[in-house]
Amino acid sequence: MAAHTVLFHPGEKAISVPTGSSVLQAAARAGLSLHSPCGGQGRCGKCLVQVKSGCDEAKPVERQLLTEEELAQGWRLACQTRVVGTAEVTVPASSLVAEHHIMVEGVGREILVQPNVRKVALRLPPPSRDDPRADLSRVMDALGPGVQTPTSLDVLQRIPGLLRGADYRVTALIVGDALVALEPGDTAEHAYGLAVDIGTTTLVAYLCHLPTGRVAAVASELNPQVQYGEDVISRLQMAVSQREGASHLGRLVAGAVNELIGRAAAQAGVSREAIYELVIVGNTCMSHFFLGVSPTGLAGVPFLPAFRSPQTVRAADLGIEAHREARVLMMPNIGGFVGADTVGVILASELDRAKGLQVAVDIGTNGEIVVARDGELYACSTAAGPAFEGAGISCGMRAAAGAIDRVAIDDDVSYHVLGDVPPRGLCGSGLVDAVAEMVKVGAIAESGRLLKPEEVESLPEKVRRRLAWNRDGIEFILVWPNQSGTGRALSLTARDIRETQLAKGAIYAGMALMLGELGARPGEIERLLLAGAFGNYIRRESAMAIGLLPALDVERIECIGNAAGVGARLALCSVSERRRAAEIARRVSRVQLSEREGFYDRFANAMMLRPLPAEE
């Protein structure tokens, strides 16, 4: 069959279609969604376009709906107009299905909303002797040539009753380019998706309204896998040593995701069945566990994942309770221990397109570090431990109500507590503040040693009294029992300080080593992005004072919030961002720190609690 080129204005999109195709079909192929509530019957007049050339003559229905003058100007109904030659067509904005843009907070990006899941309301012509099309053809014809027939038995089994019961007014659920479900009536606005960041310690879920991209609710939850160890390594060992270990870890998270779905859906006032897609980020181990894939290859050199590419599976197969046809997109991994969460951070922060030397640090139980220089991307993962997430510290807690997030020490200790409640523990930013202030006043040596009361005679008396002996040695009492929400003192022990040093040392050493490989120095970093919930609360001065971050102008350090989660949201709301994520995963070079010469020396050095010189 002959094919013709159709050029669409504005946007100058040119595509090729077989002769006789409708302009509506051609527009769909060009990625332009035109209004057509009547299902291409020429009744509603919503798909108006202006034809310059290459189309057939106006039909009687068009002559009814359009004036002589309009016809003379080339106005036509796209559904009635057939392409018969090289054509040129202008699509007015009014005919286009509204394009939503969303502004993504934190990362300051605006994107065009183009979700992978679309719902299209249809008003189909009922069958007649002159129109004996099969039920399915009736639907597919209305959806146009860009949509594939369903492979789900469910759609087939329901279609006869559905069309007749809903008076031929139905809503098609299109995922990618396939018809996946049909619903009675017009439910086009009832379409939600869930972006989930599976952290080693914390899960965060964003419920998004897909047609507009706005966040309808947010919920978070501890990762229930912590019962098998606070770090990835212990869970990895459990997963490879126990039969069905990975599946068990996966089911635990699926259960937590179901909890999050329940809470987020209730908060937004929607049903969990209105959730049609989930996009998941997490580190490589979390990705494997979530899909129930044994991380055998990750347990030893050369640290091979089972998969790196994006994976799409049915939510129901993972035990996720959402729409029965909901899919889960597991975002692509970079490799070894650098996972989809890092892809999310790069996507959210656009480091793949950044100019000059830029660094992103996602501080979680694993500290992922990305170094970008003019489009070149390197990433590594450091085993920071959960200290900055408030775990593994005797009085640690998440940044929730009751958490101390700011500490200052002068004559005495002062602090700020999240929420209007007495303090119950210390979150990551409070920990960094506390350690930095203790070093500042001299309660901790740069080596990390807590000083004995008798060694710090010069300390203000109220501060000195907080250095107290317990069974295991010295501890520093931040909150006295009578002021604590728990009724017990909140202290930092020698072990807590050590955990903090290990965590910050791992992160700093990783960053320094990656920069070294590029021949760059920390002082050359033009923009240092702090991702993770922690990044939002941290006092940058304290982080620099203890050498968690290199000593830079404070202005160069930006907090970008849960960028991994934002990356998942972007992929949920935009297919082009999704493609970009897959491209990012392919482009990033993974740096295996433990294999690099000098890493352990750097690590030992980076454990010192002092500002680390930016020129080193």
Add this chain to the structure above:
Amino acid sequence: MAAHTVLFHPGEKAISVPTGSSVLQAAARAGLSLHSPCGGQGRCGKCLVQVKSGCDEAKPVERQLLTEEELAQGWRLACQTRVVGTAEVTVPASSLVAEHHIMVEGVGREILVQPNVRKVALRLPPPSRDDPRADLSRVMDALGPGVQTPTSLDVLQRIPGLLRGADYRVTALIVGDALVALEPGDTAEHAYGLAVDIGTTTLVAYLCHLPTGRVAAVASELNPQVQYGEDVISRLQMAVSQREGASHLGRLVAGAVNELIGRAAAQAGVSREAIYELVIVGNTCMSHFFLGVSPTGLAGVPFLPAFRSPQTVRAADLGIEAHREARVLMMPNIGGFVGADTVGVILASELDRAKGLQVAVDIGTNGEIVVARDGELYACSTAAGPAFEGAGISCGMRAAAGAIDRVAIDDDVSYHVLGDVPPRGLCGSGLVDAVAEMVKVGAIAESGRLLKPEEVESLPEKVRRRLAWNRDGIEFILVWPNQSGTGRALSLTARDIRETQLAKGAIYAGMALMLGELGARPGEIERLLLAGAFGNYIRRESAMAIGLLPALDVERIECIGNAAGVGARLALCSVSERRRAAEIARRVSRVQLSEREGFYDRFANAMMLRPLPAEE
């Protein structure tokens, strides 16, 4: 990335690949399967090709395997050779994975075996520090660029253990262009498919060895839906009037298909898990029931099916017990009551490419008739009833051991029985013979009335004695009780004669009406094909004598066996035959007999038991 054209000899296939693609990948894209048991590692030397131009220099591994002279002649290993420009490559037959042809009996066609399900044995390189590809990438790279990553969670979950447990020697199951499963070791030869003809009365299953296309076993079974009525109409009523009626009818057939799978697999000595695909034909109602789709639209004017296009669903979703990833292809329907079985008949008989006027009649409970004239195709379905399948007749039975398949009447009745057993009933061809012979000797009038003994004084005494009164009227005793395998007489009643007249009248009238629409007369039929088990046994002279078939030269009438089932086998063994089937379904014009003027007159006329003039 730059793309280059590669031209393959012999066959002159030209395709385009990105620069740097291997010739092995390019060949795969061109649809050429080259041997590569080492998985593209350059070790086995099985993928030899002769390069004329456009490729890079020979690699060290090739210099080891090939002589100086061979290299000078352009011989290369396809897996090691990269395309760097416009290339020309000759593929010797020895490098091609053997192409099997099968000869299909009955229809006398030879086809190239190209099943939709392929198994490829791989020997993958184990991982190393220098080759840290993810498990899945290792497999996908070996399969080449034409294969899509799996969407099944199962493959992902099994891949780490599978590769390591099988020493990286695995067999990939590829369905269409997607990797669907992996098996340990080399199981490439263990690949079967099942072609099933779901008749209203009988199911027939052909177990086919996919790599060669040969039939490994055949099994048949009564359609268990007969408990809800012998014809489609009663089942249709049950399906639309009872809740889950269609699903229930579907499950009945699925159970019978599972029986057939068990019997055929046992017969061939394979396990049911070695069956990876089923291709199903049946009339439109059978298609709907099998998929559990309510035939609501078929129950009234304008007789709309829910779907017409080919449908692919998971076998497990239908309750079919085969390989866990097995798919079911439901062949396309033509419309209303003309189904995939008719598509199968056209495909098997190549009526879509036939010259002149040709007709195929598939005599089952529905009699489907196809009229082809120089590529134009028309089809209709007639409600013949199950008489010719041996049902609905007082002494009727299937063409199995004990069935009388031939009857002659001279001085007395003589007959032939299938199998070495006493007669137990009359199959379709025996019925046609009996009626024809009874008309010939004058025991039945042309109107179909059984004569009373006193009206036929001239009949031979032994024949006349067989016309006997019973409670309901006259009957004709074919087999006396003492000669019958059942211990009771086998007779034809007035009602049996009537059923036969209705069946043959419906078929003849349908054919005559369709020919009439084309302005053709029965005498112009150049080739009349009889499909269905019945067609194999029928005596053409008898069929013409009672006006079931038009009076033609006997040579113009050919029996083509279960052509619907053969069509399913062709689609199972060849993707191009499958595409042709979809094309056929789109091309055939369905003729709705009951809406045509004059049909009932023709029908009434065609019920007469006499040769029908070919020139009418």
